[in-house]
Amino acid sequence: MTKGxxxxxxxxxxEVLDGRPRLIVANHTVELPDGRRVEDFWKIQMFDYVVVAxxxxxxxxxxxxxxxxxxERVCLTLVAGAIEAGEEPLAAAKRELLxxxxxxxxxxxxxxxxxxxxxxxIGHAHFFKARGARLVQPANSGDLEEMRIEHxxxxxxxxxxxxxxxAMVSCAATLALALLEGDRRGxx
Amino acid sequence: MTKGxxxxxxxxxxEVLDGRPRLIVANHTVELPDGRRVEDFWKIQMFDYVVVAxxxxxxxxxxxxxxxxxxERVCLTLVAGAIEAGEEPLAAAKRELLxxxxxxxxxxxxxxxxxxxxxxxIGHAHFFKARGARLVQPANSGDLEEMRIEHxxxxxxxxxxxxxxxAMVSCAATLALALLEGDRRGxx
Numbered sequence: 483m484t485k486g487x488x489x490x491x492x493x494x495x496x497e498v499l500d501g502r503p504r505l506i507v508a509n510h511t512v513e514l515p516d517g518r519r520v521e522d523f524w525k526i527q528m529f530d531y532v533v534v535a536x537x538x539x540x541x542x543x544x545x546x547x548x549x550x551x552x553x554e555r556v557c558l559t560l561v562a563g564a565i566e567a568g569e570e571p572l573a574a575a576k577r578e579l580l581x582x583x584x585x586x587x588x589x590x591x592x593x594x595x596x597x598x599x600x601x602x603x604i605g606h607a608h609f610f611k612a613r614g615a616r617l618v619q620p621a622n623s624g625d626l627e628e629m630r631i632e633h634x635x636x637x638x639x640x641x642x643x644x645x646x647x648x649a650m651v652s653c654a655a656t657l658a659l660a661l662l663e664g665d666r667r668g669x670x
Numbered sequence: 671m672t673k674g675x676x677x678x679x680x681x682x683x684x685e686v687l688d689g690r691p692r693l694i695v696a697n698h699t700v701e702l703p704d705g706r707r708v709e710d711f712w713k714i715q716m717f718d719y720v721v722v723a724x725x726x727x728x729x730x731x732x733x734x735x736x737x738x739x740x741x742e743r744v745c746l747t748l749v750a751g752a753i754e755a756g757e758e759p760l761a762a763a764k765r766e767l768l769x770x771x772x773x774x775x776x777x778x779x780x781x782x783x784x785x786x787x788x789x790x791x792i793g794h795a796h797f798f799k800a801r802g803a804r805l806v807q808p809a810n811s812g813d814l815e816e817m818r819i820e821h822x823x824x825x826x827x828x829x830x831x832x833x834x835x836x837a838m839v840s841c842a843a844t845l846a847l848a849l850l851e852g853d854r855r856g857x858x
Binding site: 559595648658 | 674675676677678686687689692693695698700703704710711712713714716735736737738739740741742743744747750782783784785786787788789790791792795816817818831832834836837838839840841842843846847849850
């Protein structure tokens with residue numbers, strides 16, 4: 483299917499900002515398949531992360547309401563967090579669900595792995611859906627933010643999504659993919 | 671709904687990388703609502719962009735197969751591009767559809783505006799769905815990439831999405847939101 487479409491060749495990669503372990507910015511000089519040379523192409527490296535659309539035993543979505551410094555406002559987010567060194571994405575998803583909300587779930591579905599920046603790279607996001615989550619311990623995220631856990635029924639989820647309460651691309655993506663996956667299975 | 675949840679206060683913002691007009695990296699020192707001070711918080715500024723899930727008159731999704739330097743592989747993408755200075759997001763979406771694929775569409779639906787980075791910001795993505803697109807002129811994207819335009823029927827779209835052919839978060843988000851929106855309207 484990819485016949486005739488060739489990758490670019492990186493002629494030079496120069497690190498211009500070292501914010502390890504959370505940020506590295508490099509400048510690439512690349513050669514296109516037709517031989518053209520392009521300078522000054524930004525590549526960014528941040529952490530890989532997971533996002534989880536988790537439904538509880540009463541079929542309500544578990545969300546967090548909190549201030550986020552990306553959108554610079556209080557908004558709804560899903561369970562999410564960075565994958566630790568050597569950690570499997572699914573293990574990170576289960577850990578974040580437990581840490582942030584105190585819930586565990588018996589039923590997990592992978593919704594894919596995607597790159598954040600079409601050109602700059604930035605990192606990979608791994609999306610999951612969990613069903614049947616139930617409270618097993620107090621929530622204790624250790625995050626910088628104070629947050630409020632809420633449980634939203636189906637109608638409220640659709641409303642929040644339509645009204646832009648989920649401020650981030652990754653949350654909207656995970657939620658929409660999770661809802662689609664449910665539609666396809668003819669259930670949740 | 672947001673009672674008791676307060677925004678962070680930026681005490682200091684220091685620009686550490688000037689890649690204008692395409693990239694600015696700053697370092698924030700912020701104060702949390704509980705008074706804690708956090709240094710070394712990365713904020714990134716890139717361009718805002720649009721992504722379009724465009725269906726043609728035969729109800730096939732218009733996609734582009736091309737090498738992207740974010741995922742560093744040949745993959746499927748939707749129509750997408752940066753919003754120009756002073757341009758409305760919908761105008762940018764119509765311009766990109768015409769430039770990249772030579773199509774125009776009579777029927778547009780906004781699927782929301784989302785921030786790319788939960789913490790770093792990075793930029794805003796505006797998602798759209800277009801229906802009834804038809805070819806009015808030759809495609810001429812002027813992009814760096816060589817690309818191949820393909821038209822996928824519904825079954826093929828679901829398969830491509832499930833198999834990770836859409837490599838980018840923004841494409842997966844736009845497509846899933848567009849498919850959900852169609853489900854809700856009881857059609858496409």
